[in-house]
Amino acid sequence: MRPEDEAQIHLAEYQALRNESDHYSQRIDKMSGLYLTALFGIAGYLLRPDSKFDIDSYISAVEASASLTTLFISLTILNSVLLIRIVSFFSGVLAITQYCHYVIRPRLIALVGHEVLSWDDSPRMSAKKTWLPLRSLGQLLFIIVAKSVSIALLISSRHALSMEWPFLLLYAVAWILLIVSLGSLIAVGLAGS
Numbered sequence: 001m002r003p004e005d006e007a008q009i010h011l012a013e014y015q016a017l018r019n020e021s022d023h024y025s026q027r028i029d030k031m032s033g034l035y036l037t038a039l040f041g042i043a044g045y046l047l048r049p050d051s052k053f054d055i056d057s058y059i060s061a062v063e064a065s066a067s068l069t070t071l072f073i074s075l076t077i078l079n080s081v082l083l084i085r086i087v088s089f090f091s092g093v094l095a096i097t098q099y100c101h102y103v104i105r106p107r108l109i110a111l112v113g114h115e116v117l118s119w120d121d122s123p124r125m126s127a128k129k130t131w132l133p134l135r136s137l138g139q140l141l142f143i144i145v146a147k148s149v150s151i152a153l154l155i156s157s158r159h160a161l162s163m164e165w166p167f168l169l170l171y172a173v174a175w176i177l178l179i180v181s182l183g184s185l186i187a188v189g190l191a192g193s
Contacts, residue, residue, distance in 0.1 A: 007111045010104050014117065017104075021096045024089040031086050032142055039145070063159045069167060072157045073174045076150040080177035083146055087184045090139075094192050143185060150178050 062068040105117040160171040 003111045007108060010108050010111070014100055014104050014108075017096045017100055021093050024092045024096075028086055028089045028093075031082065031089075035082065035146065036142075039149070059156055062156060066163070066167070069157055069160055069163070070170065072153045073160060073167070073170045076153045076157075076174040077170075077177055079146055079150045079153075080174070080181040083143070083181040084177075084184050087181070087188050091188050091191065094188065147178075147182070150174075154178065 062072055100117065108116045154171070154174055157171060157174075160167040
């Protein structure tokens with residue numbers, strides 16, 4: 001195969017992977033945006049001026065209600081599944097980025113004889129030097145908020161341990177998924193470093 005043809009094939013592969021990476025990034029942004037919107041909506045509803053919301057009374061009502069307990073535990077399960085889903089998209093973005101940087105880029109450099117596709121090199125532009133830590137901080141804060149919500153809901157639902165076995169099973173599944181989602185976050189963090 002002629003070097004020019006091989007270069008065109010690699011560029012087409014790079015473009016297809018960049019499009020897929022953009023698709024994953026958009027999914028992450030949409031899911032994160034919906035999540036944060038829901039949190040603000042709930043907080044706004046609970047803190048409205050005419051509200052007589054009392055956290056202690058609310059927790060007592062949850063403890064007295066099997067359906068509210070189920071809802072609390074189910075929310076933590078959904079939260080963990082959402083985080084695993086977001087992390088899977090982020091993992092896809094990392095895999096694409098690493099493939100482009102470590103496979104496609106070196107081959108194109110060898111074919112054309114000079115540096116190409118240098119985006120993933122250490123940042124030299126001040127905007128990228130600013131963007132990378134801000135992006136990481138935003139992701140970290142999102143994860144901390146999401147994990148904190150799950151942990152708070154599970155602690156508030158610990159009375160499920162004294163309920164019938166379906167509630168105990170649901171509670172155990174919620175903790176297992178919380179741990180699995182934490183493990184997936186650690187795995188992606190290690191893959192990205």
